[in-house]
Amino acid sequence: MNDTIAPKAGREGLRERKKRLAEQAITDAALRLFAEKGYYETSIQEIADAVMMSSRTFFRYFDSKEDILSGAIRAVQREGLRLAAECESNEPLKIALRRVFLHLAELYQQQRDGLLARYRIAKQSSALASLFLYAMLETEPELCAALAARLEPEPDRSELRFLVALHMTALRVTIEEWLENEESPPLSSLLEQRLIF
Amino acid sequence: MNDTIAPKAGREGLRERKKRLAEQAITDAALRLFAEKGYYETSIQEIADAVMMSSRTFFRYFDSKEDILSGAIRAVQREGLRLAAECESNEPLKIALRRVFLHLAELYQQQRDGLLARYRIAKQSSALASLFLYAMLETEPELCAALAARLEPEPDRSELRFLVALHMTALRVTIEEWLENEESPPLSSLLEQRLIF
């Protein structure tokens, strides 16, 4: 039961590795079951059985069944947020927005398969679709705050909010179209055509 | 146990009236309890107790606890959709969109109090906020379909979808600002300033 070694002193231990392994196993099993029998027809007990853990332990990895779906999206969004915090202090607002959203597009692009699997499941019900959507939109306020804090001529709050929301909408609609068509151009180039604000 | 009479032959019976009364009573009691003790701290049993019905009966009026929050918004959105189906066949797309969304704004305006109560509760958690949001956004596809069906030079689907989403975003952001400020101008005039696409 060793593989890539090294529970070294100050490094990464076995625990962390097993943790991520288990997380991945749960996600894989859950997405597979959701796709096979439907989200609501799959109980947490079944997911837990599939990866041979108790259902109680499942809840130590995910806050809820829904979390399996939205977690990946939230991770991407958080990454985009991190980038927004890095903008130059004198960078014009629209340039900064463009940079952040094109970067987000590239992150999503790298996850097309996982995203598509989740998107298909989310479309099984409106409750799930709402989660999917919200995982994106919920970062709007934080994104506004990050931008407002770092941009030089502090932008008008109301205007900023609107602009961020418009960009997020462009991203959302573009992602949907990109996922729905099998052979579509790269997400980032699709988005570029939309960012005309 | 009579009041405004008339379970007349082809008209509205006592049942319908009691039904709407009960619905209203549930909504009122629930919103009050949510505001007082919090959404998650209020059980359906408590709501049912407050209006003296069994919890089983509650579920015959609302599909879920969340339904109390999002139902009102969905009703408004559906009304807006109805209007979209009425547009002239030769009306330009942007004119039709403007008409539909300004009408929606007026509908929301008439419900400011109820909407504000729900908005405050929705902000108690992201799961609730997502429902609130989705109650608006879920009508986008239907709105697209309604417009695409009736407009003369059938608009490009992709472009239509994007435009509808942008309008919905403008409505959403404007509603939020309008609700957050006590003394703010009428929603429809706020929205008008945003609809510049």
Added chain:
DNA sequence: ATTATATTGTCATTGAATGACAAAAGTCAA
């Protein structure tokens, strides 16, 4: 090896949601 710490399983509990069925209330015609 022996501590200390983190992870997991078992058990119990709460609350949302739904099906089945009998009791009660509303509707309609004569």
Added chain:
DNA sequence: TTGACTTTTGTCATTCAATGACAATATAAT
């Protein structure tokens, strides 16, 4: 009004999501 018919409601039972408590186990550090 009575009496048949339909709708609404309450009771009961059940499933499943989610969470707290605590003991058993696995990992980490010395």
